[in-house]
Amino acid sequence: DADVTQTPRNRITKTGKRIMLECSQTKGHDRMYWYRQDPGLGLRLIYYSFDVKDINKGEISDGYSVSRQAQAKFSLSLESAIPNQTALYFCATSDFLGRNEQFFGPGTRLTVL
């Protein structure tokens, strides 16, 4: 089984709809991250969390919110989706040590019409 899973893998929705993307991990890591990937822009950090009580904004948090329901679960919500939020979204985890790698989920492809 994959260590970091994301659901759904693909989603098409309409402008104004509320969408939730979910991430679960079995690695036992404290830190979790949400990124979005756009062609020509690489990955950009949306939110990150060190534990269930510690959530922080990344560089592009506007229009998004997150919830850390448990150590293993970190959800990303779009309260009112807009077309420029069409992107590939990745969840990642890492342990508490600095300079260590992050482990990525398979991604969710979101299309907002």
Add this chain to the structure above:
Amino acid sequence: GDSVTQMEGPVTLSEEAFLTINCTYTATGYPSLFWYVQYPGEGLQLLLKATKADDKGSNKGFEATYRKETTSFHLEKGSVQVSDSAVYFCALSDGGATNKLIFGTGTLLAVQP
């Protein structure tokens, strides 16, 4: 702020050709440097990393050397295979409490038989 610049793609090579993908960085401290690879339809996987100057990361025939004097971390492979076709991302982490990654824009590599 910290940033990563990598060569634009796509890079198209014949099987067994030599590969170089250039990556340079700007950072105020002493970052760790990473190369991640994204195969079609998948999430990112760590390919190699280096945590201090003059370190060489290597994996699966790929190598990159952390050059502080030129602020570079170029990815090389002596003989590419069709299975190496993927998007390659250079990234840095400042190693601080957040362990955030800053990514380059990615370079698509296409290897032809």
